[in-house]
Amino acid sequence: MKKFRKAMGLVLASAMLVASLAACGGDDKVKDQNAGSGSSNGEAVLKIGGIGPLTGGNAVYGQAAMNGAQIAIDEINEAGGINGMMIEFNAQDDEADPDKGVNAYNNLKDWGMQILMGCVTSGSCTAVSDYAHEDNLFLLTPSASSLTSITYDNAFRVCFSDPNQGVGAADYISQHQLASKVAIIYDNSDVYSSGITEKFTAEANNIGLEIVASEAFNADNKTDFSVQLQAAKDAGAELVFLPIYYNEASLILSQAAAMEYQPMFFGCDGLDGILGGVENFDLALAEGVMLLTPFAADATDDMTVSFVTKYQEKYGEIPNQFAADSYDAIYIIKAAMEKAGVTAEMSVSEMCDAMKAAMTQITVDGLTGSAITWSEDGEPTKAPKAVVIENGAYKAME
Amino acid sequence: MRFLTSFINGISLGSVYAIIALGYTMVYGIAKMLNFAHGDVIMVGAYAAFVMLNQIGLPVYVAIPVSMVVCTVLGLIIERFAYRPLRKAASPLAVLITAIGVSYLLQNLALLIFGANTRSFSSVVHLKSLRLFDGRIIITGEMIVNAVVCIVIMTGLTLFVNKTKQGQAMRAVSEDKGAAQLMGINANGTIALTFAIGAALAAVAGVLMCSSYPALTPYTGAMPGIKAFVAAVFGGIGSIPGAFIGGILLGVIEVLGKSYISSQLGDAIVFSVLIIVLLVKPTGILGKNIQEKV
Secondary structure, three states: OHHHHHHHHHHHHHHHHHHHHHHHHHHHHHHHHHOOOOOOOOOOEEEEEEEEOOOOOOHHHHHHHHHHHHHHHHHHHHOOOEOOEEEEEEEEEOOOOHHHHHHHHHHHHHHOOOEEEEOOOHHHHHHHHHHHHHHOOEEEEOOOOOHHHHOOOOEEEOOOOHHHHHHHHHHHHHHOOOOOEEEEEEEOOOHHHHHHHHHHHHHHHHHOOEEEEEEEEOOOOOOOOHHHHHHHHHOOOOEEEEOOOHHHHHHHHHHHHHOOOOOEEEEOHHHOOOOOOOEOOOHHHHOOOEEEOOOOOOOOOHHHHHHHHHHHHHHOOOOOHHHHHHHHHHHHHHHHHHHHOOOOOOOHHHHHHHHHHHHOOOOEEEOOEEEEEEOOOOOEEOOOOEEEEEOOEEEEOO | OHHHHHHHHHHHHHHHHHHHHHHHHHHHHHHOOOOOOHHHHHHHHHHHHHHHHHHHOOOHHHHHHHHHHHHHHHHHHHHHHHHHHHOOOOOOHHHHHHHHHHHHHHHHHHHHHHOOOOEEOOOOOOOOOEEEOOOOEEEOHHHHHHHHHHHHHHHHHHHHHHHOHHHHHHHHHHHOHHHHHHOOOOHHHHHHHHHHHHHHHHHHHHHHHHHHOOEEOOOOOHHHHHHHHHHHHHHOOOOHHHHHHHHHHHHHHHHHHHHHHOHHHHHHHHHHHHHHHHHHOOOOOOOOOOOOOO
């Protein structure tokens, strides 16, 4: 009986194995037919993939980015698509983690993605850009600001890079004479935060802005900031520079208030989300906080007003700069495709080569900047702007 | 001045670690297992309190006992279904690995139910801060409550274990489970009671910790749990006063280290304490060397 069972077991196991291998083979054939030629009903379709944190501590950014992109895609599809192709959009979650970002990228490739709008966060983008380069797939990141996120020639970005933010922040503080003694509290385990800090420190030294304290924390130790704040307070800092994300910033603000230390706080785009991202956060604590952001939802130009209205109607909240970045990203893709004359029959690689050339020739007026142009290294040229939080809302600073 | 402020911050952080360490040490002392899921039971307690205080709007004196009950039930369930079946396992590592598994399970369940957006926990402490030396040293209400609650819990536990019948049963089970059962003590029930008390303490620790450091995510309990484990080992695992001393000392060492050596090396300092303790005095400060008598 034992021998029979063993033999039966072996037969069943090998049957399962053969069946699963056969299934795999079949799927591949079906996938190859679909890739590049669009949907099965014959209409030409452009498949754009999106990667960003839809869950996790940075979910505010990823969800805003995908929402902003969706609004642009709906507008473009209503107006007839790009070069006659309708856009199909597929957003995948990477939880702002590089490994999950690569998984998301592979999922999108299986789906038949032809252009990648992503990743939203720097760490993830750096990892994915390697794979996109190997596949020669066009990548446009709305918001990854680290230099390593767009190392290769197939990658471009919408937002300004960390060096630009770090330099821009130092220049802004100095030109507007906000403070003469500055302390920095940054996350040294995060490429975004440490990248900005490096450039900020270098630029501050160049222009004579005094940095009295530079304190770090890391990913495992981001709840107790009493030591860092005490160091800033003891050094007499009038302004604390926070090139970090809004979760940690909310803690810093409440702990500073508890120890009765009230310097000015200045941050970068990672601070965006502090007004809505942390449930039950006392917004009075964020009063007076300044941050660099290229997008202010209360601006009065037509493009911003139209975008903000649509976003509020569809998603019930005011869009942040990540939504604006990806809205612009989709329109930038459209502009480059029209300039390059991209058609549905082109392979992913051909499309990428055409887009690469086109990107350096176009000028785009977007929500996040006017007359944005690109250089071959993928960096955009546009000016940084800042906002201050007043009465629980952003107000553009001059 | 800076030393004094750092010292006070250290005591406050240390009392939170001490309350968590008490849970670890009790469970180890009596059931001889390290419950690595303890840190995440703390997170569950904090979320339960958050939901009741901020979403339903119950008053503090209802929310805290209810969250303690929630954690106690959770602790009992974990003990019954994850740990008890493995008590006769071939390797003691089996229970340890299960504990880590339970920890991940709790984190991901919380992620599913609550999402990963950070919540800002409203402090349950409404004492005003103490301002000393013309405002140069500020002792917040939370710091005072942390220290006081920690001392109260420690004395309460010590009295419970030494003076009550159930406490006696716990000590008997920790010394020799077989003999205790022969004496008519329900060993399973006693161990379950230990987990229940540990979990209730975890709820208190969660509420206090989130009152002092208001960011609440599904991963909030993980790192403090590990650091409290270090504290328990430091003070002598299995000893209740040891957990208290280990917790307070570890908090002070961490804050002083971050303040005077480097703010980036805070965690490195904490974990090197663990390594040094294990090398020099493995049983911890107040630990006892238990000789096997044949």
